[in-house]
Amino acid sequence: MERVKARTLSGFMELLPQKQKQFDRVREILEKTYSLYGFTGLDTPVIESSEVLLAKAGGETEKQIYRFTKGDSDLSLRFDLTVPLAKYVALHYNELSFPFRRYQIGKVYRGERAQRGRFREFYQADIDVIGDGKLDIINEAEIPAIIYQTFTALGLNRFRIRINNRKILNGFYAILHWDHRAADIMRVVDKLEKIGAEKVGLMLHDDLGLDQDAVGEIVKFISIRGSNQEVLDALREYQGQNETFDLGLSELETVAKYLDAFGVPQDHFAIDLTIARGLDYYTGTVYETVLLDHPEVGSVCSGGRYDNLAEYYTEKQLPGVGISIGLTRLFYVLEEQGLLNDDLPTAPADVLILPMTEDLSPAIAFATLCRAAGVRAQLYTEPKKFKAKMNYADKLSLPFVAFLGDDEVQKGAVSLKDMVSGEQVQVSLSEAPGWLKVRVDAKNQGAPIRE
Amino acid sequence: MERVKARTLSGFMELLPQKQKQFDRVREILEKTYSLYGFTGLDTPVIESSEVLLAKAGGETEKQIYRFTKGDSDLSLRFDLTVPLAKYVALHYNELSFPFRRYQIGKVYRGERAQRGRFREFYQADIDVIGDGKLDIINEAEIPAIIYQTFTALGLNRFRIRINNRKILNGFYAILHWDHRAADIMRVVDKLEKIGAEKVGLMLHDDLGLDQDAVGEIVKFISIRGSNQEVLDALREYQGQNETFDLGLSELETVAKYLDAFGVPQDHFAIDLTIARGLDYYTGTVYETVLLDHPEVGSVCSGGRYDNLAEYYTEKQLPGVGISIGLTRLFYVLEEQGLLNDDLPTAPADVLILPMTEDLSPAIAFATLCRAAGVRAQLYTEPKKFKAKMNYADKLSLPFVAFLGDDEVQKGAVSLKDMVSGEQVQVSLSEAPGWLKVRVDAKNQGAPIRE
Numbered sequence: 054m055e056r057v058k059a060r061t062l063s064g065f066m067e068l069l070p071q072k073q074k075q076f077d078r079v080r081e082i083l084e085k086t087y088s089l090y091g092f093t094g095l096d097t098p099v100i101e102s103s104e105v106l107l108a109k110a111g112g113e114t115e116k117q118i119y120r121f122t123k124g125d126s127d128l129s130l131r132f133d134l135t136v137p138l139a140k141y142v143a144l145h146y147n148e149l150s151f152p153f154r155r156y157q158i159g160k161v162y163r164g165e166r167a168q169r170g171r172f173r174e175f176y177q178a179d180i181d182v183i184g185d186g187k188l189d190i191i192n193e194a195e196i197p198a199i200i201y202q203t204f205t206a207l208g209l210n211r212f213r214i215r216i217n218n219r220k221i222l223n224g225f226y227a228i229l230h231w232d233h234r235a236a237d238i239m240r241v242v243d244k245l246e247k248i249g250a251e252k253v254g255l256m257l258h259d260d261l262g263l264d265q266d267a268v269g270e271i272v273k274f275i276s277i278r279g280s281n282q283e284v285l286d287a288l289r290e291y292q293g294q295n296e297t298f299d300l301g302l303s304e305l306e307t308v309a310k311y312l313d314a315f316g317v318p319q320d321h322f323a324i325d326l327t328i329a330r331g332l333d334y335y336t337g338t339v340y341e342t343v344l345l346d347h348p349e350v351g352s353v354c355s356g357g358r359y360d361n362l363a364e365y366y367t368e369k370q371l372p373g374v375g376i377s378i379g380l381t382r383l384f385y386v387l388e389e390q391g392l393l394n395d396d397l398p399t400a401p402a403d404v405l406i407l408p409m410t411e412d413l414s415p416a417i418a419f420a421t422l423c424r425a426a427g428v429r430a431q432l433y434t435e436p437k438k439f440k441a442k443m444n445y446a447d448k449l450s451l452p453f454v455a456f457l458g459d460d461e462v463q464k465g466a467v468s469l470k471d472m473v474s475g476e477q478v479q480v481s482l483s484e485a486p487g488w489l490k491v492r493v494d495a496k497n498q499g500a501p502i503r504e
Numbered sequence: 505m506e507r508v509k510a511r512t513l514s515g516f517m518e519l520l521p522q523k524q525k526q527f528d529r530v531r532e533i534l535e536k537t538y539s540l541y542g543f544t545g546l547d548t549p550v551i552e553s554s555e556v557l558l559a560k561a562g563g564e565t566e567k568q569i570y571r572f573t574k575g576d577s578d579l580s581l582r583f584d585l586t587v588p589l590a591k592y593v594a595l596h597y598n599e600l601s602f603p604f605r606r607y608q609i610g611k612v613y614r615g616e617r618a619q620r621g622r623f624r625e626f627y628q629a630d631i632d633v634i635g636d637g638k639l640d641i642i643n644e645a646e647i648p649a650i651i652y653q654t655f656t657a658l659g660l661n662r663f664r665i666r667i668n669n670r671k672i673l674n675g676f677y678a679i680l681h682w683d684h685r686a687a688d689i690m691r692v693v694d695k696l697e698k699i700g701a702e703k704v705g706l707m708l709h710d711d712l713g714l715d716q717d718a719v720g721e722i723v724k725f726i727s728i729r730g731s732n733q734e735v736l737d738a739l740r741e742y743q744g745q746n747e748t749f750d751l752g753l754s755e756l757e758t759v760a761k762y763l764d765a766f767g768v769p770q771d772h773f774a775i776d777l778t779i780a781r782g783l784d785y786y787t788g789t790v791y792e793t794v795l796l797d798h799p800e801v802g803s804v805c806s807g808g809r810y811d812n813l814a815e816y817y818t819e820k821q822l823p824g825v826g827i828s829i830g831l832t833r834l835f836y837v838l839e840e841q842g843l844l845n846d847d848l849p850t851a852p853a854d855v856l857i858l859p860m861t862e863d864l865s866p867a868i869a870f871a872t873l874c875r876a877a878g879v880r881a882q883l884y885t886e887p888k889k890f891k892a893k894m895n896y897a898d899k900l901s902l903p904f905v906a907f908l909g910d911d912e913v914q915k916g917a918v919s920l921k922d923m924v925s926g927e928q929v930q931v932s933l934s935e936a937p938g939w940l941k942v943r944v945d946a947k948n949q950g951a952p953i954r955e
Contacts, residue, residue, distance in 0.1 A: 062552065062579070077547075
């Protein structure tokens with residue numbers, strides 16, 4: 054027979070079972086945390102009409118799209134979860150209640166140049182709160198709490214949520230009378246961390262033609278540092294000159310004020326006047342999250358407040374605030390850095406049941422008992438030598454093995470071996486599932502990430 | 505601004521939030537049940553190289569494929585989860601341990617003609633056990649238990665698992681010396697339920713040219729009815745004439761023998777000599793599952809034993825047994841038939857928290873307490889009238905509303921209203937999350953389907 058070489062496309066993450074289990078655990082924690090904050094899960098199609106999906110797109114994004122025709126239809130694979138959300142809210146507007154809070158964890162597609170750590174198929178894990186016409190600032194204040202809770206639940210502690218407010222930036226550039234070049238200025242300021250304040254100043258002057266006064270003011274502004282209180286105090290010096298600035302500052306103060314009540318420690322949160330998150334979409338608070346020990350990774354959870362989610366589909370004004378975690382990339386980084394907690398079980402079953410009698414009924418009945426008790430049980434009946442069976446249990450890291458021989462069957466018991474400690478005990482059939490459940494649950498305690 | 509009409513492609517299921525919650529609940533039960541039987545979850549890419557994905561395909565399937573080029577690559581969307589499994593096992597053979605038990609619940613794509621209840625993007629929920637060279641018959645005997653447990657956990661009781669064995673059919677046609685036309689004969693016999701035994705006999709004679717003796721034997725064979733014991737007894741009459749037949753009968757006896765130990769009631773299981781499940785892939789036990797009150801739906805869970813999972817990719821002999829649930833279609837049918845249990849909560853949160861004080865800190869702190877206790881809490885801070893807020897809670901079917909006014913804040917308490925009973929009580933802040941948790945858990949008891 055002619056054979057085809059089995060392969061998986063480059064840029065597509067395909068995990069071995071044990072890694073997949075670790076991935077799924079991370080994913081479950083995101084789902085659970087998002088749910089605790091009252092977000093409802095959505096699952097929109099991977100394929101959309103190109104006309105709908107690309108209503109807004111252009112430039113770099115459009116080039117990366119997986120776009121094709123099927124019959125008469127011009128179709129595209131979604132490249133993020135925001136555009137499908139905009140479509141969903143516009144389409145189902147009359148059936149939804151606002152504020153509408155949804156999470157979605159799903160695969161998106163971008164035909165990027167293949168390179169290490171870059172994926173063409175990857176999961177995004179998004180939450181958004183959408184208002185109808187208006188949306189209260191408290192929703193923006195709640196986002197850092199959700200980020201904090203999510204990362205903490207994963208087992209991370211060495212991270213910081215950075216926030217800024219676009220109204221402050223826009224207002225500040227208006228005070229300088231350079232608001233007509235605000236987008237270009239922000240693009241330069243965005244390089245601050247890479248090139249330093251001096252070079253940013255040079256670029257603003259040489260490339261954008263800003264006068265030395267303006268450059269000086271900008272460099273002074275983006276150099277504002279200190280505790281959140283100190284940054285807010287410094288910002289108050291600019292108050293009273295521009296309405297947008299003042300509104301932004303008041304929003305930022307509200308966000309900072311409620312941190313304690315939301316349970317976010319001050320040291321996991323920093324006001325950072327240098328972040329802007331893209332050019333024309335965000336209009337209020339913006340968020341980034343950095344791993345303190347891995348700044349090279351960039352932001353692992355970003356987002357912000359926007360005024361118009363679905364303007365390409367509806368005249369309805371739908372403001373919102375949202376964040377996105379690039380789950381596939383985050384998992385890749387955590388794995389590369391050796392941060393995954395390998396002590397948590399990744400085996401497909403909690404117990405491997407080895408029948409040692411010709412009639413398999415007792416072993417099968419025991420497997421049925423285990424499953425009824427919530428213990429994941431696998432029957433192993435392949436006609437192999439004992440050593441091969443134990444090797445199998447070892448290779449899969451199965452935590453327990455159960456032996457059912459004539460002796461056990463006669464006594465109504467089962468022999469249970471802890472594959473880590475090597476300890477072996479005989480337990481009555483009725484008590485064995487409970488015996489296993491307690492121990493299995495104990496092994497499953499702990500977060501999927503260990504710093 | 506030029507606007508695009510928001511729409512979702514026909515044949516793509518996109519659910520409103522409450523329905524999505526019901527769908528997710530069904531999906532979670534499949535995942536959980538599959539896990540209890542020791543299957544590990546996989547997540548392979550949606551896109552594969554066409555050369556790999558279509559190594560075997562042809563005819564009707566190939567026409568339905570979503571196939572396109574991106575750069576130099578000829579790509580296709582997966583149309584089932586079996587071919588990606590075959591690729592996975594061939595590719596990762598050296599890193600897997602056999603028997604390899606995996607489940608996968610994922611979207612697959614088929615460009616079928618759009619019609620009611622037919623989907624172009626739909627979930628399949630598969631399990632397979634793959635052996636290396638050999639695979640014990642007990643794996644085939646366990647499958648009915650998994651089907652039974654899965655459907656029972658969903659809340660279904662009015663279903664029956666039908667099984668047959670391809671070796672019995674192949675052996676029987678060999679006894680008649682018509683094994684060279686076995687595939688054609690099975691295709692005709694497959695119509696039995698629709699057209700009756702008489703017409704099947706006519707077609708076998710007129711269309712396939714079988715002599716009257718053979719037709720008579722076949723009609724007699726497929727008319728074998730009765731309890732499992734009676735069918736097995738009838739089959740024993742044919743014993744001793746053909747090795748394949750005898751092997752198939754012995755396999756069928758083994759599968760039937762262990763039903764009790766596996767916890768499958770006899771009345772949920774029927775040996776049915778008329779089912780064959782496709783023509784050349786299955787080689788042993790085959791399964792179908794029918795909803796007794798909705799036979800028109802056809803089989804909702806099918807599969808069987810095969811000898812060669814990955815022959816298009818590897819010379820390794822990889823026998824296996826697997827079943828697949830068409831989850832999207834099943835959900836569609838359950839919803840159409842009004843079988844979804846609408847008593848289970850579908851709200852995005854368990855409690856809606858309404859602050860009635862200017863300082864929101866007490867309400868926020870209470871939300872934080874609730875979440876820490878595993879109660880899904882949503883803060884509602886939009887500046888709306890009281891009635892509008894209660895309407896919002898009603899529309900989302902939020903089970904509880906919490907009020908925090910000056911009175912409550914002073915007392916360190918919160919007023920909790922049960923939105924179903926209308927009952928309202930004041931509970932101390934520290935006790936309130938527990939008070940809610942108990943009641944929320946109680947509301948979540950029950951299966952997602954109610955017959």
